[in-house]
Amino acid sequence: MTQLLPEVDWRARATEHRARLDKLVGPYLERRAAGSTHPVIDFLFTYYGHKPAQLRRWHPGFGVTLAGAREYDGARGYLRVGAGYTADPAYLAKRRDTIEFVANLLRATASRPAQLSCFGLHEWAMVYRTDEVRHQQVPLRLGHANTDAVVESMSLRCTHYDAFRFFTPDAVGRNAEPLTRADQAAREQPGCLHANMDLYKWAFKLAPLTSSDLLLDCFELACTARELDMQASPYDLSEYGYDPIPIEIPSGRAEYVRRQGAISEHSAALRTRLLAVCEGLLALP
Template sequence: MRTLTRDEWEPRARAHEQRVDALVAPHLARREAEQKHPVHDFLFTYYSHKPSQLRRWHPGYGVRLLDAPEHEELPAYRDGAVSPELLESRRPLLVALRRLLAATASRPATLGCFGLHEWAMVHGQEQDQIRHPWPLRLGGAGTDAVVESHRITCSHFDAFRFFTSSARPLNTLSPASGDRADFEQPGCLHAGMDLYKHAFRLSPLVPSELVVDCFELAWEIRVMDMRAAPYDLTGVVMDHTGEAWSPIPIETPDGKRHYAEAQRRFAERGAPLRARVLAECDRLLDAQTPAGSGCVRDSGVTTSR
């Protein structure tokens, strides 16, 4: 157990809060004004981590904070540190998550999907049937033609499950909720975005700085995902820099090259984050392994001899 005085931990907490405030302020302002954003709201609606939870700083398991009444009042804490009981309750999650992350990291990045998962989610539907109230850039017939003329290789179950019934048979893979570790690969944009989900599900056992690092990557990937989607979002302001919407036409050779190159860069950026989350899983599993239990990790899974 490492101990931090208030003079040591408070600057980290304040820096974290300021970093998060800059990221979430536009969303909170829109929420107050009852305005929706077709791109950025996803990170606060699809994912269950609230802005207030993202803003709350935690040092991670194994650190005791002195003079920290703000933390002591939290149910996860006892005597200034995250409790062993919470760690024990997260053991099934840690084992499953470690298996998924290790399996994903063991595979090469596949860069040939071109974001067609978003197109397959609207295949064969009329405008009033699609999941989002945004016009299709190529219209219904044009969008369907793109889907039907490409080889679809979506490996991510949480994208595949939203395919329309007519598009499902067109996918060369059949990922399911129970076999994610058999399909996940590091080139998948959604696997990169989900690093944020994996990190915040481990909070407060992991340092909050790791959670925000994953959030920032997910933010940029979400923009890329929607730029390559079939929707016409012309004029939508993408981020705080004021960069305007510009689609990535993945139905063209230039668009495919653009998408694959961006996908490669995101895979490279996601690799060290995945390694950090995986290392936290190892650290936490080791921390709660009773001495002499003979527990070992094998092929991404913690088992007992």
């Protein structure tokens, strides 16, 4: 049995969802239409590979039937039930392994204390001792030599494999410990900006089994985390209106830790909500 949501109700919620999303991605869409790029915001679409059009479609989550939702005909993961559409139990069964992986990763991450001592150096490690710069349209704030010196003056304590895998060869050996995909669940911790940004990735992967309300909450957090990530990076983003957080000095590191801690606290609540969704789906027969 599913809950039937009247058409007038779910269409109102879908309209509110799109308006909220447009406030977040409107500038991105305007720049893309003009053929320009943005080194901070574009990442949330290019790296994760989720299109704004996909985010615009509102999903109530598993167990809800949308009355009269003709535009959901043929949508991934949906099934027609009478005069409405609902998330397909067959799709849930197909995604069960993914749900189990996500649940285990979320549970393991939440079980550890937050580590707030990386100071965002993963971005610095990605340009350490190389002339190649990942964001070609923006310069290094301190230049190559001084950027390398910052990396050499502090310990690299990255715990997130998907950041670590972009380290330059010379930076890999400087990390506190080697990271692999196989030990991802044994290493991720709730202070990591990228682990917290990934809540958006996991919520999206499970759509339409997860609600768009939760998905957009995770996306908003990812936007906040990405902004901090790049403000603390070695890049000069003043042209884009971002003041640097100079992690090469004590006051900059203190500011980074303060904001990283706030994001970690916010992400803990979202991680709990997403894990509850996963566990609820896995408990279904």
